[in-house]
Amino acid sequence: MNEGIILVDADDASITVSWPSIGKPSSSHPTKYTLQYRPSTSSTDNGIDSGGSLLYNSLATDITSTTARKRNLTGAGHGFWFRVSAATKVKTGNPAPLKRSGASLDKSSMDYVGHTYRRSFKVLTMMEQSRRMQAPVARLDRSAVSPSPNSYVAHVSWAPYQEEEGVFLGFKLQMRENSGKVGWSTVAKCLSGTEVRKKNLTSRHGYMFRVRPVLQGETGGSESNLDMSVSEGGNVVPFSNASDVVGARRDKARSGGSSSSDLMKLFKNLPKNALFSKGGISKVSLSDAFANVDLVFFYASAHWCPPCRKYTPQLVKFYNDAKRFHASNPTRAKSVEIVFISADHDLNGFKNYYATMPWLAVPFEADTREHLMSWMKVTGVPKLMCLDGRSGKILESNSVGRALDLTRFSKMIK
Secondary structure, three states, X not given: OOOOEEEEEEOOOOEEEEXXXXXXXXXXXXXXXXXXXXXXXXXXXXXXXXXXXXXOEEEEEEEXXXXXXXXXXXXOOOOEEEEEEEOOOOOOOXXXXXXXXXXXXXXXXXXXXXXXXXXXXXXXXXXXXXXXXXXXXXXXXXXXXXXXXXXXXXXEXXXXXXXOOOOEEEEEEEEEEOOOOOOOEEEEEEEOOOEXXXXXXXXXXXXXXXXXXXXXXXOOOOHHHHHOOOOOOOOOOOOOOOOOOEOOOOOHHHHOOOXXXXXXXXXXXXXXXXXXXXXXXXXXXXXXXXXXXXXXXXXXXXXXXXXXXXXXXXXXXXXXXXXXXXXXXXXXXXXXXXXXXXOXXXXXXXXXXXXXXXXXXXXXXXXXXXXXXXXXXXXXXXXXXXXXXXXXXXXXXXXXXXXXXXXXXHOOXX
């Protein structure tokens, strides 16, 4: 099997892909990748770029991660093709930055790596999306002892599946190492419970998990279809979104001596190194935005998402209360800042939604926004990631569904 791009996740409007490292990156000079895509035109389309409707469009030219998500994918019944390569400069005479699809690169198609399996990746139908379970929750289980040396245990749990009595049989669970060249594998074909402990995990990249219900009368499905979709096909319920990554460890060379500059590095290529503030009326520099801030939250959300619209007012109250508390007790209370990272489908949606928020935001049209969404491994919204403002260390990968309590967050800082 040739190494190439694999499908990590998909829903009814987006696809997440991953690929193996290309070249020999270093901690000081990580490889930057160029990622392109195009709709598949027919069942016989093999993904080759031959001009016209078969011309690839650029998504980004400076990705340092080996995972990326493309949103707003609609209207391609035959799926989508992706390809990736080490990034190169834009053609001379085309000074415009490659922010939008349609930009071209001075690269031969021979320089690109395509799909591992020569099958286009497919989004789900709205009906398929509505039948999916919520993503499982994965966390390190430090109370359990793993049998193998230098290994760890992950506790994975998920919500019960609501289905007519007598139809539900169990749950099928899959996992994958969070590495660009590793696909999904089945852990169990039919579990009766809603939690497992997975032992003997050793990868420093960590692991993610997904689950689906097993129902009576399943027909037409095959695991081979998972090369191109999160659904096995037929009348089988698709797999859930992937869990957050559990067990990932930073390289010592990259994590040693961390400071607030590590937080700033996440905003690489941010236009003028400035974030929006006051609902988009003004801007603030990165250095000022995070100066003397103890707790930083990245808030991935969208106006089209009902749970997001319900959660945002709660977060506004937490933010305003934290600001007031710190102003009145600066030596006792931790300082807080929130950065909105939009998952909206268009600029107007972003503007209207951000106008309701009192915190900072990444400009909608900045490549940094997609980079941060990928870095956060956003598979669903809302998602609220809590970081140590002094070191950039992730304190809680997703605080949604947990208490918005400043005291609780403050205890996470050592």
